[in-house]
Every structure is written in structure tokens, then in C-alpha cells.
Amino acid sequence: MVTLAEVARHAGVSASTVSYVLSGKRSISAATRERVENSVRQLGYHPNAGARALASSKSNIIALMVPLRTDMYVPVMMEIAMAVATAARTHGYDILLLTGEEGAQAVRRIEGSALADAVIVMDVQLDDERLPLLRTASRPAVLIGLPSDTSGLSCVDLDFAAAGAECAQALADLGHREIAVIGEAAAVYERRTGFAERTLAGLRERSAELGLRLLHRPCEGSYASVSATLARVFDERPGVTAFVVQNEAATDPLLALLRQSGRAVPEDVSVVAVCPEQVAAHASVPLTSVAVPAQEMGRRAVEQVIAKIEGRGADEEVVLIEPELTVRESTAQAPAGA
Amino acid sequence: MVTLAEVARHAGVSASTVSYVLSGKRSISAATRERVENSVRQLGYHPNAGARALASSKSNIIALMVPLRTDMYVPVMMEIAMAVATAARTHGYDILLLTGEEGAQAVRRIEGSALADAVIVMDVQLDDERLPLLRTASRPAVLIGLPSDTSGLSCVDLDFAAAGAECAQALADLGHREIAVIGEAAAVYERRTGFAERTLAGLRERSAELGLRLLHRPCEGSYASVSATLARVFDERPGVTAFVVQNEAATDPLLALLRQSGRAVPEDVSVVAVCPEQVAAHASVPLTSVAVPAQEMGRRAVEQVIAKIEGRGADEEVVLIEPELTVRESTAQAPAGA
DNA sequence: GGCATCTGTCGAAGCGCTTCGACAGATGCC
DNA sequence: GGCATCTGTCGAAGCGCTTCGACAGATGCC
Structure with a gap:
């Protein structure tokens, strides 16, 4: 595996310079930037995820808790999950798939191990057992679904x-x-x-x-x-x-x-x-x-959770998506006799 | 966040001892083990995933590539994905969800960044563009599905x-x-x-x-x-x-x-x-x-991929699950007139 | 023209683990 | 009983990044 140090040597700069080129956190001269970017490409460098997470306390991973139920009709759930994954990638995040099986336990595990920067929770019950934990968690959480008491929580859902x-x-x-x-x-x-x-x-x-x-x-x-x-x-x-x-x-x-x-x-x-x-x-x-609107729900949840990770966005924010009724062929004037 | 060093201090041992208690890679006296385990529990310690991955070159994450298609009927896919996630957890692994969108690109990224220890690929085409990459990849891969040429690949599928x-x-x-x-x-x-x-x-x-x-x-x-x-x-x-x-x-x-x-x-x-x-x-x-048999396919794929991660298991192994036909009410003797 | 400020780059420290070699003390063997 | 081997524990190094402070050289200002 190619390391940052090798890229630095190849480009004739220090490791920190490479790091700054990659993160954009300090200004770098155009000439140097180009040299480094070239080396990155030539060597096929990918930053080591573990090292990056350790050094920056940021994993660029969002955990997604999906329900593990057989009585829920799955296509919507799957569509939302895929929309979340796709949206996350466009922001440079990956998705860690948590099945509901572990329940609240999983939230604690993810938080303790710093595996993910945030959690998106699907299939929320009105009085969900995971809510207290999510409220006090040190990492941002966004629910797809609306519990009874939304205080201290961020939610996205169709209205x-x-x-x-x-x-x-x-x-x-x-x-x-x-x-x-x-x-x-x-x-x-x-x-x-x-x-x-x-x-x-x-x-x-x-x-x-x-x-x-x-x-x-x-x-x-x-x-x-x-x-x-x-x-x-x-x-x-x-x-x-x-x-x-x-x-x-x-x-x-x-x-x-x-x-x-x-x-x-x-x-x-x-x-x-x-x-x-x-x-x-x-x-x-x-x-x-x-x-x-599965796509929109997934996308909005990702946007909201990333805003929170980056310190933007409110602690508590409920997004209710306006429903839209589309008339197709299954409705007509009530029969006269009725 | 509680660190291993704090656990060590709390238990009155060195950091390496705590690590060995956790991993079981060296023998530890019963008394010490108990003391450490107690401290772990009391402090609510979870090992930092990034640090662990960096030090051990092992992330305990398996990447799962699911298809992002609308023409595939999704329930089976979802069931397989959930079975994979559940099975992985029982072995101490988490699942990283990759949508097919990134394609072969994703495999390269995962490999380069050491984000996952292995890849499970769903929705395999007979002549899949990802196969060459998977064959030469430095990390184990298991396909759920069977391409035309299985040389150098491990596959699980219904026959x-x-x-x-x-x-x-x-x-x-x-x-x-x-x-x-x-x-x-x-x-x-x-x-x-x-x-x-x-x-x-x-x-x-x-x-x-x-x-x-x-x-x-x-x-x-x-x-x-x-x-x-x-x-x-x-x-x-x-x-x-x-x-x-x-x-x-x-x-x-x-x-x-x-x-x-x-x-x-x-x-x-x-x-x-x-x-x-x-x-x-x-x-x-x-x-x-x-x-x-979605459940079985998911489970077998996980078992196979973990065997490979641990250095057990062959480089090339095709598991074809025997089909089972169940007679229900939709079949009967052909009508006499036919 | 001299001093203050900017710009671009570097080196070192540190993130929290694992793992290697070392070694003290206990145990086994002839 | 003395030497070799085991058992259990420790300390240090190192994994590959990020980030902080430092600083040389360029730039701007009166």
C-alpha cells in the first residue's frame, strides 16, 4: 500500500504538505499542489482510513440502522437505504449498515469505538427505546421517521x-x-x-x-x-x-x-x-x-446529518416533507346511487 | 471517550496487558484478566476502531456491494443483504454498504484505503467488469452469484x-x-x-x-x-x-x-x-x-469471506446450494384433454 | 527602506491501539 | 539443587495520518 510518506518523497515535499494539499486546510502554491496531485495519481495513493480516523477523530462513516423486520414492506426501506448510501457518497461519506437486531446496543458500540461520525435511524417507533440514548449521544443522529416526542432530536419524514x-x-x-x-x-x-x-x-x-x-x-x-x-x-x-x-x-x-x-x-x-x-x-x-418520497427522505437525512457533523445545523430540527397526491386511474366521482 | 490507557491505569496493569486480555493473543493469569475485564465494564470501554485498524491492519469491516437497480426485484436482495449483515455481526464484523453505482472504482477505493478487510459482491453478471479487479485484489472477495469464469474467484449461489x-x-x-x-x-x-x-x-x-x-x-x-x-x-x-x-x-x-x-x-x-x-x-x-435461500446465501458468503480473511479457506471455492422444490397448491396433474 | 504582515512549507508531536522482544519469577527435569 | 524452559507481564516502537507552532522568504505600507 502506498503511504502519504511515499507520496511526499515522490513529490519532493514534506508529509504535512501532502496532507494540506489533500485536505485544503492551508494554502499551497499552485506549483506544489500540482506536483503532489500528480504523485498521488501516479502512485495510486488512497489515504489509510484508520490512520486518518485516528488522527482526525473523524471516520467519514455514517451508521445507518435499518429495520430487520419481516412485517414491514421492504421496497421503501431498501429505496431509502440506497438513497442514503448514494447521497452519502456524494459528500465523501460511507455507510455502515446496522441491522435493528442490536438495537440501542449498536448505538453505544458505534459511539464508543468512534466507528462512525453520526447515525441515521430508520423505522422509528413513536416511543422508541433508542431515543434516550440518541438524545444524549455525543454524536449527531437523524431519524427517518417521527417519534411522539421530538425534543432534542432531528427528524426527516413525510408529513x-x-x-x-x-x-x-x-x-x-x-x-x-x-x-x-x-x-x-x-x-x-x-x-x-x-x-x-x-x-x-x-x-x-x-x-x-x-x-x-x-x-x-x-x-x-x-x-x-x-x-x-x-x-x-x-x-x-x-x-x-x-x-x-x-x-x-x-x-x-x-x-x-x-x-x-x-x-x-x-x-x-x-x-x-x-x-x-x-x-x-x-x-x-x-x-x-x-x-x-424515499429518495428525498434519504437525501435530506444525509444532508442534515452532515450539517450536524460539520457543526452547522440546529440541534433539533424536524423536516416534514409535503405530501403530493398524484391522480391516476383508480379514482373517480362516487357512483350516483351511493 | 475511555482509552485503553485509562483502563490499564484503572486495573493497575500495563496497556499491553489490557490489549492481550482483549485479544487473547497471550496467556494472562485469571486474576489479572478478571481485574481488567472489570475495569473495561466499569469504565464502559470500547476500543477505538481507527486506532485498532491502524495498528493491526485489520478493520473488522466487510464491504458489501449491493446493486442499485430498479429492474431487479428487491426483496431477495434486501433479504440477502440483511442476512450478510446479521451473520457478519455474529463474527464481530460490521458491514460497509457500497451501492453498485461506484462499480469497480469502489473496490479500488476500499482496497487502497484499507477501509474493509474483504468484499462481498452481489448481483454478479456472467462477464462482470469487476472480476479482473477482484481476481488480483489483495483482499479477499466472495461473490454472491456465479460468473461464467470462476477461476481465481470464490462464489456462493443457489444452483x-x-x-x-x-x-x-x-x-x-x-x-x-x-x-x-x-x-x-x-x-x-x-x-x-x-x-x-x-x-x-x-x-x-x-x-x-x-x-x-x-x-x-x-x-x-x-x-x-x-x-x-x-x-x-x-x-x-x-x-x-x-x-x-x-x-x-x-x-x-x-x-x-x-x-x-x-x-x-x-x-x-x-x-x-x-x-x-x-x-x-x-x-x-x-x-x-x-x-x-437468501438467508443461507448471506450466511455462507460471510463464513467463506471470514475464512479467507483469517487465512483459512481456499483461494477459489464455488459453493452451489442445492435447490429444493416445495410442492404447494399451484401444481397438479396436467389436464386430461391436453 | 525598514518594519510588520502574509504566504507557503516543514518538522515534530500525538491520535490509541498492537506487537515484539525482554525479563523476572515460577516450574520442571535429571 | 542447578539449569533449562514456561508463564505472565511490561515497555517501547510503530502503524499512517493530522495539526500545531515555527520560520524563511515574499509582499505591503508609510
Whole structure:
């Protein structure tokens, strides 16, 4: 492996000069800089990460805690994780992948060993066990998700409450009066996952304001579960003319089952989903939806956490991304008979 | 941050003794060991990762290159990645997440900076541009996937050729003579992704042996794409009584469309898929399938790469996991009329 | 034109570990 | 009982960087 000392010798300068060329922390004459940069290129030099971290107390690594759950529909999570990794690289950072398995323990380990300069936490519960630790941690942390109490924390999330409200509003605007919500798996609520509860709260609030009848049922992504939920819904509320789908895994089964039961979408029943663009656009009936902007969430989280690492940015900052509802083919005016 | 020197002082021993207690590389008396371990616990000591890496030339980090593609169905990839991360932790390693975006560049960077002790590469193409670099790299590499030329490489993969053969065999055993393969997206073949081609090769070979008529069509995961593919298949081969699905995203649309077109599964048409257990088990008709053992693949790759890091294990080792076909409800005897 | 300030570069110290050689004291052997 | 070997511990060097203070030489100012 090529070392900084070898680069220095090759360029005929001192080691510190090479270091300053690389970091830009002191001004260096153009001639010297060029000579050094040439040597770096010629020798194929890469600074040793360990040595750099030790000397500067900065690892240029951001830890990312991803959930290790099977009941969470993974594509959004994966998309966010990839967006985080990509954004981090553009700022010269690498991503250390922590599975949720270690839990709070991992935060302590990362902090103690100085492995990472900061932590980004996904899949945050309203009352997450990791919050106290993150509040007092010596390293910056940013949550992707919104807990109940955000004091002393930085968060990035879609404004799911507003998303829920938008769904209710859009359906009300089309004349729908009875709406059913195909929720997330029961386990997701039991864990008190923020986005699920907030979407629901937004739906309920706006529905109340608009005088809509709302029925909410948790539902897993499997065909069988959607089928059972659907039967129950129509049994309890035969007048339902619209669905809001929270669980993105349920969209395909729902559309298939509606078709099977002789209900046309959107003529007989409207469907609105909260899900990634791709899922909405590629459904058997392209879905009117509020997008979960995975890319933007990942990018914003990285920007925020780097601002904190660099000492810019507030200690406490909540970024709520405005939801955007895109009308596709799954919604229409409520049927006249309803 | 607590340092090793502070632990040493607290325990009344030298720094090197603390180091040897931690690493176990020299024998230490029980009494001293206990005293040191106590101090470590009391002070909440975590070794500084950078210092350790610098002194020992070992980072205890494994880099994982995951694909950054949108045409690959992600759940398997995510499951493998998580399995890798979990397995790595049980061996005391962390995972550095590299997106495919950087490509071969990333391998060079990791190697030069000594950021990771080894690399695990996912989404390998038959003729992958990263292979030459991986062959000559000074650090161990393990591929999850199988390129055409495995010389000088270590690989872990499902034996997709055998998986394809098993699918053909199972359908032949049930009396099916005409089979259609719903393939991966065309782009997947264009990239010459190993698993897609090998599955197909296995299917073709065994079909030829058994005298089956085989029709293969690439297909994207969207409803529209499956619909078009299906129409074409029945147009070109009206006698088809069985499907093999390679693209796991296509399973749900396929089942829905068959149902819609009045074909009962498995009475009129049998369906076999190559996909993760979960997808097969939760489909609207539980699918007879060959599982993609994501967990095992991740675990084996980690074990292999760690063996190499520790100097055990061969330079070149190809682990092909035996496929297992599980019969569920989507297959039956070929209809008599066919 | 002389003194203060800038600019560019260097050398040395230090970051927190691991590891090597040394060695005191205990143990084993004939 | 004396010498060789083991066992357990220590101190020092070194891993490859960053960063601080120093300082020579160039530049600016009245």
C-alpha cells in the first residue's frame, strides 16, 4: 500500500504538505499542489482510513440502522437505504449498515469505538427505546421517521398526517362519503410505528371535518389477509365507495379481489394509496396515490446529518416533507346511487 | 471517550496487558484478566476502531456491494443483504454498504484505503467488469452469484441450473408437455445476469431430455407486462398447461390474470416459481416453488469471506446450494384433454 | 527602506491501539 | 539443587495520518 510518506518523497515535499494539499486546510502554491496531485495519481495513493480516523477523530462513516423486520414492506426501506448510501457518497461519506437486531446496543458500540461520525435511524417507533440514548449521544443522529416526542432530536419524514388528510380530502372532493382504510399489519400498530399512526390520525381528523364515515382495519400484505379484510369491510359497511391503502403490499391483492368480486375500479370503487411512485404506477390499475418520497427522505437525512457533523445545523430540527397526491386511474366521482 | 490507557491505569496493569486480555493473543493469569475485564465494564470501554485498524491492519469491516437497480426485484436482495449483515455481526464484523453505482472504482477505493478487510459482491453478471479487479485484489472477495469464469474467484449461489431442471422435472412428472417460462425483464438478460441465464439453461436442458416443448419470454413485473406476455404465450402456444415464473414480481399479476381469463390454477394450468419462500407462501394461490435461500446465501458468503480473511479457506471455492422444490397448491396433474 | 504582515512549507508531536522482544519469577527435569 | 524452559507481564516502537507552532522568504505600507 502506498503511504502519504511515499507520496511526499515522490513529490519532493514534506508529509504535512501532502496532507494540506489533500485536505485544503492551508494554502499551497499552485506549483506544489500540482506536483503532489500528480504523485498521488501516479502512485495510486488512497489515504489509510484508520490512520486518518485516528488522527482526525473523524471516520467519514455514517451508521445507518435499518429495520430487520419481516412485517414491514421492504421496497421503501431498501429505496431509502440506497438513497442514503448514494447521497452519502456524494459528500465523501460511507455507510455502515446496522441491522435493528442490536438495537440501542449498536448505538453505544458505534459511539464508543468512534466507528462512525453520526447515525441515521430508520423505522422509528413513536416511543422508541433508542431515543434516550440518541438524545444524549455525543454524536449527531437523524431519524427517518417521527417519534411522539421530538425534543432534542432531528427528524426527516413525510408529513404522513397531511398525507392522510389529503387522501380523505381527495375522496371527499369526488363525492365519496364512506371510506375504508386498509391499514398496515396489526403488528405495525402494536409497535406504534409513527407513520402508520400519523397517517391514520390525518385521515380521521380530516374525515371528521368533512363528515366522512371512516372504517379502519389493519391488514397484512398477503392475498388471504386482504381477502378477509375486504369481506369484513363490505359486510360492516356495504355503502363503502372508496379505499385508502396504507400497506403498499396490499395494493395488488386489493385490486385483484375487487375485480373478482365484480367491482370496477374506479367506476364502482375508488382506491387511493400511500406508497412509492413505482408501486402506484405499475399496479394493475395505476393508482391515485400520495408518494412516499424515499429518495428525498434519504437525501435530506444525509444532508442534515452532515450539517450536524460539520457543526452547522440546529440541534433539533424536524423536516416534514409535503405530501403530493398524484391522480391516476383508480379514482373517480362516487357512483350516483351511493 | 475511555482509552485503553485509562483502563490499564484503572486495573493497575500495563496497556499491553489490557490489549492481550482483549485479544487473547497471550496467556494472562485469571486474576489479572478478571481485574481488567472489570475495569473495561466499569469504565464502559470500547476500543477505538481507527486506532485498532491502524495498528493491526485489520478493520473488522466487510464491504458489501449491493446493486442499485430498479429492474431487479428487491426483496431477495434486501433479504440477502440483511442476512450478510446479521451473520457478519455474529463474527464481530460490521458491514460497509457500497451501492453498485461506484462499480469497480469502489473496490479500488476500499482496497487502497484499507477501509474493509474483504468484499462481498452481489448481483454478479456472467462477464462482470469487476472480476479482473477482484481476481488480483489483495483482499479477499466472495461473490454472491456465479460468473461464467470462476477461476481465481470464490462464489456462493443457489444452483440455479439445477433449480431450472427441477422445475421442468416436476412439471414433466405431472404429465405436462408444453411449458411457458415467464422470464426476468429483458434488461436482466441483456446484462447477462448469471442466475437468469443459468435457470433458463437448466430448464432448457432438462426439457430437451424429457421431450418437453418450452417457450421462454422475458417479462417485467408490472401487471401490463405480464398481461401482454401471457396473451402472447397463449396465442403462440395454445397447448401450454404449465408456467415457470422466474421473475418473482410477476407471480401475483400472473395468478390474477389467469384467474381473470377463466383458467383455474392448478386445475387448468400449473404454476411453478423460483422465488423466496415468503413470496411463494403468501401468493393468492400458494405456489409450488424452488426457494431462493437468501438467508443461507448471506450466511455462507460471510463464513467463506471470514475464512479467507483469517487465512483459512481456499483461494477459489464455488459453493452451489442445492435447490429444493416445495410442492404447494399451484401444481397438479396436467389436464386430461391436453 | 525598514518594519510588520502574509504566504507557503516543514518538522515534530500525538491520535490509541498492537506487537515484539525482554525479563523476572515460577516450574520442571535429571 | 542447578539449569533449562514456561508463564505472565511490561515497555517501547510503530502503524499512517493530522495539526500545531515555527520560520524563511515574499509582499505591503508609510
